[in-house]
Amino acid sequence: MGTGSRPTGSRSTSGYSAWRMIADELRGEIVGGTVPPGSKLASETELAQRFDVHRHTVRQAVAALAADHLVVARRGSGTFVAEHTVLVHRIGLRTRLTDSLGPRGAAASGRLLESAVETAPPADIAERLRLADRPALRLELVRSVDGLPIARGTAWLDAERVPGLVEHYGPEGSMTAALRAVGIQDYLRDSTMISGRAATAAEAAELELPAGSMVLVVRALNTLPEGSPLLYNVTRFAAARVELDVQHSIDAP
Amino acid sequence: MGTGSRPTGSRSTSGYSAWRMIADELRGEIVGGTVPPGSKLASETELAQRFDVHRHTVRQAVAALAADHLVVARRGSGTFVAEHTVLVHRIGLRTRLTDSLGPRGAAASGRLLESAVETAPPADIAERLRLADRPALRLELVRSVDGLPIARGTAWLDAERVPGLVEHYGPEGSMTAALRAVGIQDYLRDSTMISGRAATAAEAAELELPAGSMVLVVRALNTLPEGSPLLYNVTRFAAARVELDVQHSIDAP
DNA sequence: TCAAGTTGTCTAACTTTCTCGACAACTTGA
DNA sequence: TCAAGTTGTCGAGAAAGTTAGACAACTTGA
Numbered sequence: 002m003g004t005g006s007r008p009t010g011s012r013s014t015s016g017y018s019a020w021r022m023i024a025d026e027l028r029g030e031i032v033g034g035t036v037p038p039g040s041k042l043a044s045e046t047e048l049a050q051r052f053d054v055h056r057h058t059v060r061q062a063v064a065a066l067a068a069d070h071l072v073v074a075r076r077g078s079g080t081f082v083a084e085h086t087v088l089v090h091r092i093g094l095r096t097r098l099t100d101s102l103g104p105r106g107a108a109a110s111g112r113l114l115e116s117a118v119e120t121a122p123p124a125d126i127a128e129r130l131r132l133a134d135r136p137a138l139r140l141e142l143v144r145s146v147d148g149l150p151i152a153r154g155t156a157w158l159d160a161e162r163v164p165g166l167v168e169h170y171g172p173e174g175s176m177t178a179a180l181r182a183v184g185i186q187d188y189l190r191d192s193t194m195i196s197g198r199a200a201t202a203a204e205a206a207e208l209e210l211p212a213g214s215m216v217l218v219v220r221a222l223n224t225l226p227e228g229s230p231l232l233y234n235v236t237r238f239a240a241a242r243v244e245l246d247v248q249h250s251i252d253a254p
Numbered sequence: 255m256g257t258g259s260r261p262t263g264s265r266s267t268s269g270y271s272a273w274r275m276i277a278d279e280l281r282g283e284i285v286g287g288t289v290p291p292g293s294k295l296a297s298e299t300e301l302a303q304r305f306d307v308h309r310h311t312v313r314q315a316v317a318a319l320a321a322d323h324l325v326v327a328r329r330g331s332g333t334f335v336a337e338h339t340v341l342v343h344r345i346g347l348r349t350r351l352t353d354s355l356g357p358r359g360a361a362a363s364g365r366l367l368e369s370a371v372e373t374a375p376p377a378d379i380a381e382r383l384r385l386a387d388r389p390a391l392r393l394e395l396v397r398s399v400d401g402l403p404i405a406r407g408t409a410w411l412d413a414e415r416v417p418g419l420v421e422h423y424g425p426e427g428s429m430t431a432a433l434r435a436v437g438i439q440d441y442l443r444d445s446t447m448i449s450g451r452a453a454t455a456a457e458a459a460e461l462e463l464p465a466g467s468m469v470l471v472v473r474a475l476n477t478l479p480e481g482s483p484l485l486y487n488v489t490r491f492a493a494a495r496v497e498l499d500v501q502h503s504i505d506a507p
Numbered sequence: 508t509c510a511a512g513t514t515g516t517c518t519a520a521c522t523t524t525c526t527c528g529a530c531a532a533c534t535t536g537a
Numbered sequence: 538t539c540a541a542g543t544t545g546t547c548g549a550g551a552a553a554g555t556t557a558g559a560c561a562a563c564t565t566g567a
Contacts, residue, residue: 077564330534
C-alpha cells in the first residue's frame with residue numbers, strides 16, 4: 002500500500018490494492034443510486050484528492066468499472082455513469098429461467114456444456130431428489146444474454162424419470178421445453194437458498210469474469226405439483242450482471 | 255504473479271494475488287460440499303504442488319480461510335474443514351429479521367446506530383413509500399449474532415405514520431416490536447430484490463469484514479395488509495456469514 | 508481563438524507479493 | 538521410542554504489481 006490514509010477495512014487490508022477498494026467504493030455509490038445513470042463522475046483529479054491517492058490509482062479503479070460497463074470515460078469531457086443494464090431474474094413459485102430475464106429476455110440463449118448419467122451422485126443430491134439408488138442425470142449449462150454469460154448452472158434430475166431429456170434440450174436451451182417434451186407439463190419451485198462468494202477460477206473463466214468476481218449461488222429444488230422432487234438446480238449468477246427479484250405473492254405468471 | 259501456471263481467470267487476473275485465487279478455489283470446494291465438514295484438507299505441500307506455488311503462498315490462502323472460520327489448522331496433524339456455521343435468513347411473506355435466524359436466532363441482537371427525520375429523502379425512497387412531500391424516518395441498524403455483525407441495514411418509513419417509533423426500538427432491536435408499540439400489528443413483504451457486490455470500506459468496517467468481502471444486498475418493501483407501503487429496507491448481509499432461504503409456499507410462520 | 512479542464516500514455520521509483528531454503532514444534536502410527 | 542508427516546516461523550532475494558510525475562490529446566465553453 003502507499004503512504005496516505007484511505008478507505009481501510011477493519012482488518013487484513015493486505016493484498017487488497019487501493020484501486021480495488023476505490024472501485025468497490027464507487028461501485029457501491031453507483032449501484033446504490035447515489036450517482037444516477039447519465040451523470041458525470043467526479044474528475045480523476047478530484048477523486049484522487051478525495052481518496053488521497055495518485056490520479057493513476059483512481060484511473061485503474063475507473064478502468065475496472067468501465068470493464069464492467071458501469072461507467073464510460075470520454076477523453077476531454079469526463080467519465081459518465083452508464084445506464085444500468087443489470088438483468089433481473091425473477092424467482093417465484095413458477096420460476097423459469099428462460100422467461101424470467103427482464104426486458105432483454107428475448108436475446109437469452111442457453112448452452113449445454115456437458116451431460117452425464119451419474120450412477121453414484123453426491124449424497125445430498127440423492128437425498129434431495131429421493132433417488133434411493135437410482136442414477137442421476139447431470140446437466141452442465143451456461144446461459145448468456147447478448148453474447149455475455151450470465152449464469153453457470155448444474156442441473157440434477159432422476160435419470161429414469163426423464164428419459165431422452167438431453168436430446169430435447171435444444172439450442173435455445175429451455176429446461177421447461179425439454180421437460181415438456183418428455184411429458185412433464187408443470188413443476189413448482191419448492192425451496193430456494195441464496196448465497197454469495199467469490200468465483201472460483203473455473204467459474205470466472207466460464208462466465209468471462211475477472212478473477213475474484215462475485216457470484217450469487219442459487220440452489221433450488223423443483224417438484225412436481227403433487228410434491229415429489231424433480232429437478233435440483235445449482236446456479237451461479239455473475240453478481241455484476243444479474244439481480245434477483247423474489248416473488249412473494251400468489252404468483253402472477 | 256509468479257511464473258508457474260495456476261488457476262487463471264479469462265482476463266485481468268492482474269492485482270488479484272495468487273493466494274486470494276487459491277483461497278477462492280478452496281472456499282468454493284468447501285461451501286460447495288466437495289470437501290465435507292470435518293474432513294482433512296490436502297496438506298500444504300500437496301496444495302502447493304496442485305496450484306504450482308510455494309507452500310508459503312498456500313499458507314496465506316489457508317490463513318484467510320481460517321480467519322473466516324471455514325477451516326481449522328492443527329499443527330502436526332493437518333488442516334480440517336470446520337462445521338458450517340452460516341446463519342440462515344428466511345425471506346417470505348411475513349419475514350421478520352429477528353426471528354428468522356436459524357438455530358442460533360436467540361443470540362441475535364440489533365443495535366440502532368443512528369436515526370434521523372429526512373425532510374427531503376431520495377426520490378426513489380419517496381416514490382416507493384408514496385411519501386408525496388411528507389418527511390421520512392431513516393434508521394441505521396446493525397444486527398449481530400454471538401457478537402459478530404451479520405447485517406447492516408437502512409430502514410425507511412413514513413415519519414408521520416410511526417410517531418415515536420425510535421423510542422420503542424429497544425435494546426433487542428426488534429422492528430416488529432417497535433411497530434407494534436406504535437399500533438401496527440401486522441405487515442407483509444411486498445417485493446424483494448437481491449444483489450451482490452463487494453463491500454464498501456464503511457460496510458466492511460461496520461461488519462468487521464476484511465476489505466473486498468462480499469455483501470448480499472436485500473432491498474425489500476413491506477406493506478400493510480391492505481396494501482399501502484410501510485417500510486423500505488436496504489440490508490447488506492455479510493455473504494460469508496449468512497445464507498438466504500426464500501420461502502415460496504403460502505407462508506408457514 | 509484560447510484557456511481551462513478533462514482523459515490517455517509514457518517512464519521511473521516504490522511497495523508488496525511471491526519464491527526459496529532451512530529449521531522448529533507438534534501429532535500420529537508403527 | 539522413533540520415523541514420517543504435518544503445521545508454524547524466520548530471513549533474504551527476486552519478480553511482480555502498484556504508485557508517482559510529467560506531458561500529450563482531446564473537449565468544452567467563453
